[in-house]
Amino acid sequence: MRQLPERTVERLSQYRRVLLRLLSIKKEYIYSHELASLLHITAVQVRRDIMLIGHTGTLRLGYKIKDLVDLISTIIDTPGKRNLAIVGIGNLGQALINYIASNQDKIIPVAIFDVNEKKIGSTFHGVTCYSMDMMEEIVKKESITIALLTLPPQFAQSTANRLIEAGVKGIMNFTPTLLNLQGAFLEQYDMITSLEKVAYFSKPKFFVS
Amino acid sequence: MRQLPERTVERLSQYRRVLLRLLSIKKEYIYSHELASLLHITAVQVRRDIMLIGHTGTLRLGYKIKDLVDLISTIIDTPGKRNLAIVGIGNLGQALINYIASNQDKIIPVAIFDVNEKKIGSTFHGVTCYSMDMMEEIVKKESITIALLTLPPQFAQSTANRLIEAGVKGIMNFTPTLLNLQGAFLEQYDMITSLEKVAYFSKPKFFVS
DNA sequence: ATTTTTTTGTTAGCTTTATCACAAAATCAA
DNA sequence: TTGATTTTGTGATAAAGCTAACAAAAAAAT
Numbered sequence: 001m002r003q004l005p006e007r008t009v010e011r012l013s014q015y016r017r018v019l020l021r022l023l024s025i026k027k028e029y030i031y032s033h034e035l036a037s038l039l040h041i042t043a044v045q046v047r048r049d050i051m052l053i054g055h056t057g058t059l060r061l062g063y064k065i066k067d068l069v070d071l072i073s074t075i076i077d078t079p080g081k082r083n084l085a086i087v088g089i090g091n092l093g094q095a096l097i098n099y100i101a102s103n104q105d106k107i108i109p110v111a112i113f114d115v116n117e118k119k120i121g122s123t124f125h126g127v128t129c130y131s132m133d134m135m136e137e138i139v140k141k142e143s144i145t146i147a148l149l150t151l152p153p154q155f156a157q158s159t160a161n162r163l164i165e166a167g168v169k170g171i172m173n174f175t176p177t178l179l180n181l182q183g184a185f186l187e188q189y190d191m192i193t194s195l196e197k198v199a200y201f202s203k204p205k206f207f208v209s
Numbered sequence: 210m211r212q213l214p215e216r217t218v219e220r221l222s223q224y225r226r227v228l229l230r231l232l233s234i235k236k237e238y239i240y241s242h243e244l245a246s247l248l249h250i251t252a253v254q255v256r257r258d259i260m261l262i263g264h265t266g267t268l269r270l271g272y273k274i275k276d277l278v279d280l281i282s283t284i285i286d287t288p289g290k291r292n293l294a295i296v297g298i299g300n301l302g303q304a305l306i307n308y309i310a311s312n313q314d315k316i317i318p319v320a321i322f323d324v325n326e327k328k329i330g331s332t333f334h335g336v337t338c339y340s341m342d343m344m345e346e347i348v349k350k351e352s353i354t355i356a357l358l359t360l361p362p363q364f365a366q367s368t369a370n371r372l373i374e375a376g377v378k379g380i381m382n383f384t385p386t387l388l389n390l391q392g393a394f395l396e397q398y399d400m401i402t403s404l405e406k407v408a409y410f411s412k413p414k415f416f417v418s
Numbered sequence: 419a420t421t422t423t424t425t426t427g428t429t430a431g432c433t434t435t436a437t438c439a440c441a442a443a444a445t446c447a448a
Numbered sequence: 449t450t451g452a453t454t455t456t457g458t459g460a461t462a463a464a465g466c467t468a469a470c471a472a473a474a475a476a477a478t
Contacts, residue, residue: 043426056427
């Protein structure tokens with residue numbers, strides 16, 4: 001199958017989460033418009049996404065939830081698991097590791113790196129924190145392919161370079177540093193930009209020039 | 210001026226941050242291609258954004274940084290400040306309040322709400338935590354127009370409804386609940402979807418069917 | 419049996435966002 | 449002075465993403 005549009009992949013992830021919940025309450029089939037309304041999008045959008053992944057529903061019955069979940073899984077998951085590292089275990093890093101470990105089971109946090117002597121050697125949500133010096137070694141040994149950057153911005157670029165060099169293929173950058181990467185997929189989350197965007201689009205009409 | 214494209218607003222926020230740093234080291238003018246390379250985008254994109262906000266540079270000299278920063282500010286900021294509330298002050302809420310309070314000064318955290326008796330009455334980064342019962346009252350009294358949701362997902366929709374009813378105009382939702390809002394701008398950040406997207410696009414070629 | 423309703427699948431078109439290509443003007447080089 | 453170079457500003461075009469519209473088929477209603 002050809003590489004899917006980014007937005008479709010995002011929605012597939014959301015479809016699956018919603019569908020798993022429905023499966024757990026024994027729902028078997030779902031109509032495009034039902035799924036759409038759960039995500040607050042249109043039914044056509046749902047049907048188009050499902051078409052793109054090559055699944056086909058039953059007329060008048062809708063889509064078989066189990067089959068759809070399985071197909072989405074074979075598409076967006078890697079067979080087996082993916083190992084993940086978190087670099088910088090401050091407040092945000094801790095929030096993320098808890099959240100990730102509790103909310104899905106295909107992407108496994110296996111290592112944490114930090115400079116803080118007090119944190120090195122201790123565990124967070126069962127995952128060991130190592131010194132930054134160990135990064136290359138552990139990334140290779142544990143086959144880590146995804147990394148989260150939650151460290152001070154000035155170290156983001158050099159850390160990203162080291163991670164990619166050691167074999168990481170996907171990076172989520174939570175620092176405001178604008179990274180320049182070669183050979184890895186980058187997902188940037190810039191809190192301040194996001195906040196300023198909300199401020200702009202929610203500006204009282206009053207102030208709009 | 211007509212409402213700007215979402216992407217342009219995001220980039221304006223980033224331009225400003227980069228430009229402020231350059232101003233602080235006494236740089237006066239900047240070329241579109243310089244700014245572009247700092248953000249890892251194209252020079253045309255930069256010029257088009259600047260065109261959209263009605264600014265004009267000097268041929269052969271580039272853009273006057275001070276003027277550009279001022280213009281971006283009049284466009285994306287509200288005159289005066291905006292007050293912000295954080296609902297749910299767990300690990301993530303604490304990470305966000307610290308980050309927001311330290312990294313910009315137009316959007317001010319003025320209230321926190323939580324259900325935890327131990328947290329109510331105490332302060333985080335100088336901001337008081339109130340009981341959830343006080344939400345409507347405080348939102349009105351403090352003229353809060355932006356809210357961050359970092360509470361358990363099952364309470365996200367009802368809390369959002371209450372906030373909007375009380376006057377909030379922009380909501381950043383960090384829970385995986387897909388909200389249905391009327392009368393407020395919504396920015397959703399779904400960590401798991403984002404992570405699954407990175408996993409998909411960084412999947413070893415090997416596995417791509 | 420025929421008509422109406424429901425629901426999928428898909429084409430064509432629309433909107434939004436990004437890029438190409440180039441004119442215009444300022445400066446520099448010869 | 450003339451020609452080359454640099455850099456902005458923008459119309460035209462392309463790419464990505466979304467939606468409208470409708471055919472096809474199954475089921476339900478009459």
